[in-house]
Amino acid sequence: MSGSRKKHLQVYFERGSQFHGHLSPGLAIGIFMVDLAQDILGPRELVDTVVETKLCLPDAAQIMTPCTYGNGWMTVKDWGKFALTLYDKEKLDGVRVYLDMEKAKNYPHLYQWYLRLDQVKTEEVLSEIMEAERAIFSWEKVRVKLPPKEKGLVSICPSCGEAHPASDGELCPRCGGKDDYYQVITL
Numbered sequence: 001m002s003g004s005r006k007k008h009l010q011v012y013f014e015r016g017s018q019f020h021g022h023l024s025p026g027l028a029i030g031i032f033m034v035d036l037a038q039d040i041l042g043p044r045e046l047v048d049t050v051v052e053t054k055l056c057l058p059d060a061a062q063i064m065t066p067c068t069y070g071n072g073w074m075t076v077k078d079w080g081k082f083a084l085t086l087y088d089k090e091k092l093d094g095v096r097v098y099l100d101m102e103k104a105k106n107y108p109h110l111y112q113w114y115l116r117l118d119q120v121k122t123e124e125v126l127s128e129i130m131e132a133e134r135a136i137f138s139w140e141k142v143r144v145k146l147p148p149k150e151k152g153l154v155s156i157c158p159s160c161g162e163a164h165p166a167s168d169g170e171l172c173p174r175c176g177g178k179d180d181y182y183q184v185i186t187l
């Protein structure tokens, strides 16, 4: 990494490894990505984030910006795309940075790892990421159009008695058979 950027980002690599559990290639790419987006956007009063994958990238944004999944300043799109947008919350203009596969081709281990073409060693991928820094990204200026965050009505599910958004209908998603992830174990 170049001297000053390395120093500036080192704290995030350390914090990120702790928060994420380890320094994954995705987290490392994410740290460079957020840093680039912040540089292009410049200082703004309030900045919100959209990440386009649930993997790794949300953690980079969470350690480098005040936006977290839980505070609602970060929108997580489950598109499986390695891209993010930082935008001005008031003016809605922003910058979208994405992993450019044409540029990533210059880093064969990274390219193979990302496209799952071959088994590659994580260390080799990481060392290419550290060498590449921003050279694997492209970016564009964007205007963000997200639906306003509304706090809707809350209903009590007649089946389980738990509260849930009324927009789901009378029954909660689980009792209504829309979604499920657990079975209660009777002791």
Ligand SMILES: [Zn+2]
Binding pocket: 157, 158, 159, 160, 161, 162, 171, 172, 173, 174, 175, 176
């Ligand atoms: Zn229910």
